[in-house]
Amino acid sequence: MSKPSESVLAAFAALLGPKGYSVDPDVMNPWLTDWRGKYCGAAAAILSPATTEEVAAIVRLAREHGVALVPQGGNSGMVGGATPDATGEQLLLSLRRMNRVRAIDAAGRYAIAEAGVILEHFHHAALAEGLRFPLTLGGKGSATIGGLVSTNAGGTQVLRHGTMRALVAGIEAVLPDGSIFGGLAPLKKDNRGYDLRHLLCGAEGTLGVVTAACLRLVPAASVRRTAWIGLDSPAQALALLRRLDTAIGSELEGFEILPLTCLEAVLRHIPQTRAPLARDYPWHALVELAGEDAAAVDARLEAELVAALDDGLIHDAVIAKSDRESDDFWRLRDSISEAERAEGPAIQHDISVPVDRMPDFIAANPLRLAGAFPGVRALSFGHLGDGNIHHHVQPPVDCDGAAWVAEHGEAVSRLVYRHVIEFGGSISAEHGIGQMKRDILAELDSPARLAALHGVKRGLDPAGLFNPGKLIG
Incomplete structure (x- = not known):
């Protein structure tokens, strides 16, 4: 790896034009620090391609001159995985201009979204077609599809629909040699050896730059029911989870827990929040169901909560009366990290x-x-x-x-x-490994796993130019 010379930077500028290339500190600075403020870096320039072909041209030029690239989406990661180092020798590769939903196949329940599409915008695009993308998280207003794929993001609906890897039916990416991997076709059967789609999902930009993904959609649920429950312990919460999963099945989409201390911190620091229950309990569970038949969903949820109350498994529960109240419940859960920072x-x-x-x-x-x-x-x-x-x-x-x-x-x-x-x-x-957990992974993880990870990295990126210093170094 080497610091890009002025002539190399000029080549990137000529390739991308003024919309896609900048060395202006005012443009770059907001993207040089991670969301938590834990990691700060520097970059020789910020590159913002608008097409997959431009990404491929960037990678070929970087490879030719031995310049390292740090891919970045919404910069909402938690482990410093999209922050360049402090040398100022790396180039920040922003995918935010690649923000088109290329296609939605309502019949097949698939959509192709570019890496820079913001998750919340993708939710709206799917809903406009009567469909739903069943992955959400607190940072949905800034997190991008490319970042979610690259970190194999989870969120609050993994219980029923799985992580990002389970929802990715295909990937388009630029590999470290500058070639374009066109794997967007949503094939249910494909036995051509190693699954590059799964390899790139969760690779944190160390093996390729994800430029688009084919994502699985589900029907938009016409009924949403959210309950806030007071109980004594995580053991009781687990017993309740098993009970609801057995009785309700596929309609159970979310099951979150939080202690009273977390709720109290949110109520102290987050404006316009209030406790859902009249009394305090040591632990709380937030449960969400999604279905089609309102009467049936209501009857099942109410029956199970009444039975849990009668059996002494829980102390109290309230079911949201509207989507607004459901959102209020989720805001309490999603605001824990913000409240904790204030603490x-x-x-x-x-x-x-x-x-x-x-x-x-x-x-x-x-x-x-x-x-x-x-x-x-x-x-x-x-x-x-x-x-x-x-x-x-x-x-x-x-x-x-x-x-x-x-x-x-x-x-x-x-x-x-x-x-x-x-x-x-x-x-x-x-949240991935990034730079925050890189050393502890190397210290504690299985030698067999680490050897395989290093072997894959050397095979695809022998020069180590893709997101160096992250995941495995």
């Missing part, structure tokens, strides 16, 4: 363990943390239905939180991740 620094872990073991992990890990770091507080919230919990560790009260995190954060994370691996889990459930 002060925390060490954040996006982890997964087998669903049946999650309550045990949530109970055991704070005790292990407290034994090693007296006074720390652990908060667990998120997608119990798919075994993905956001496990955040806050410093002891009455200390300099930022200084404490700087001193102990690495050791805290190592303890948490070792515990996760003991439970048969993963140190990254839905």
